[in-house]
Amino acid sequence: MIKIAKEFRWEMGHRLKFHEGQCKNLHGHSYKLLVELAGTPDENGIVMDYYDVKKVIAPLIEKLDHSFMVHSEDKELLEALQTLNSKHVVTGFHSTAENLCEYFLGEIKKCSLPSNIYQLRVKVFETETTYAEESSVL
Numbered sequence: 001m002i003k004i005a006k007e008f009r010w011e012m013g014h015r016l017k018f019h020e021g022q023c024k025n026l027h028g029h030s031y032k033l034l035v036e037l038a039g040t041p042d043e044n045g046i047v048m049d050y051y052d053v054k055k056v057i058a059p060l061i062e063k064l065d066h067s068f069m070v071h072s073e074d075k076e077l078l079e080a081l082q083t084l085n086s087k088h089v090v091t092g093f094h095s096t097a098e099n100l101c102e103y104f105l106g107e108i109k110k111c112s113l114p115s116n117i118y119q120l121r122v123k124v125f126e127t128e129t130t131y132a133e134e135s136s137v138l
């Protein structure tokens with residue numbers, strides 16, 4: 001088994017309405033996603049071409065980049081974003097790093113990954129020093 005990884009970055013606004021500290025405020029992060037793919041290399045020594053990894057992941061990142069992630073139940077904020085005609089992504093979950101891991105795993109699993117890949121792991125960094133991680137066997 002060999003694991004390969006590729007890093008992606010994006011800027012995004014969010015808030016955690018339930019939070020009792022600073023995270024309830026409108027704010028943003030320079031997010032980082034680390035995608036790790038474990039599998040058997042082919043005869044040329046490639047688990048998955050990094051170019052192909054980028055083709056799968058980049059559209060997911062583009063959707064979020066310079067957007068505001070808003071919970072569907074955060075009605076006031078959703079209305080404001082719509083009124084301002086500002087890029088936003090509506091979710092059914094609170095935009096914690098943990099939930100973003102779940103989100104990315106789900107989205108990546110919908111894409112077709114080569115059959116030699118048998119484990120997928122994502123790490124979502126909200127800051128340089130904090131991240132959440134989740135993995136799934138394919």
Ligand SMILES: [Zn+2]
Pocket residue numbers: 014023027028029126
């Ligand atoms: Zn935050």
